[in-house]
Amino acid sequence: MKKMLLMTVALICAMQVSAQTAKVDDKEIAGTWLMESMQWEGEKKTVCGKETGYTQFKYYGADGEYACAELALTRDGKVMVMPHEYGTYTFKDGWYSEMGREAIKDAIVWVDKNTMKGTWKKRHDIWKKTDLPEETVKYILERCKTLETPQIVEQQIKSTCFK
Numbered sequence: 001m002k003k004m005l006l007m008t009v010a011l012i013c014a015m016q017v018s019a020q021t022a023k024v025d026d027k028e029i030a031g032t033w034l035m036e037s038m039q040w041e042g043e044k045k046t047v048c049g050k051e052t053g054y055t056q057f058k059y060y061g062a063d064g065e066y067a068c069a070e071l072a073l074t075r076d077g078k079v080m081v082m083p084h085e086y087g088t089y090t091f092k093d094g095w096y097s098e099m100g101r102e103a104i105k106d107a108i109v110w111v112d113k114n115t116m117k118g119t120w121k122k123r124h125d126i127w128k129k130t131d132l133p134e135e136t137v138k139y140i141l142e143r144c145k146t147l148e149t150p151q152i153v154e155q156q157i158k159s160t161c162f163k
Contacts, residue, residue: 024110026091030062032137033116033127041122056084057140058127064088066098067144086144 035056039045048055053073060066066089070082089098096118097103108118114129149157 022110022112024113026093027062028110028113028129029060029091029108029116031060031129032132033058033060034130036115036126036128038126039124041124059137059141059144060089060091064090065141067141068098069140069144081140081143083140083144083147086141086147 035048035058037045037047046052046054050073055071057069057071058067067086068084070080070084072080072082074080085099087099090096090103091108094108095103095105096107106118107120108116110116111126115126117124117126119125
């Protein structure tokens with residue numbers, strides 16, 4: 001009886017692990033992703049979308065292009081696109097890096113080919129792959145690309161605004 005109970009518990013544990021992680025090809029990351037939820041350790045889960053008026057956008061190009069932006073609805077119903085990062089990413093055999101930062105094993109865990117989860121600085125995120133209109137993706141990417149201030153403008157700001 002004890003042996004049967006142990007085997008049942010082991011089987012249930014194995015099923016839970018396999019249900020949580022799917023074997024998905026690394027290249028499936030290419031595309032646009034929206035944050036479905038986030039939860040800081042010790043806090044209540046925040047479900048993103050219409051109810052909260054907030055989500056995050058990530059773009060993974062097949063060539064390693066990467067962009068991240070926050071999307072929010074204002075009180076008067078307008079959309080704010082707040083660029084966060086633009087650069088590159090790598091993802092191979094479960095090792096993930098963005099913006100040249102150190103690669104982390106299992107920073108991205110596949111739930112299925114359209115859902116991934118991960119942890120960043122004690123925040124647990126769930127992301128859904130989402131088809132967005134090309135014009136929308138292009139706009140957000142262009143906004144993210146403007147994060148880098150041209151050197152001449154940067155020098156002018158430093159010398160006039162921070163003298």
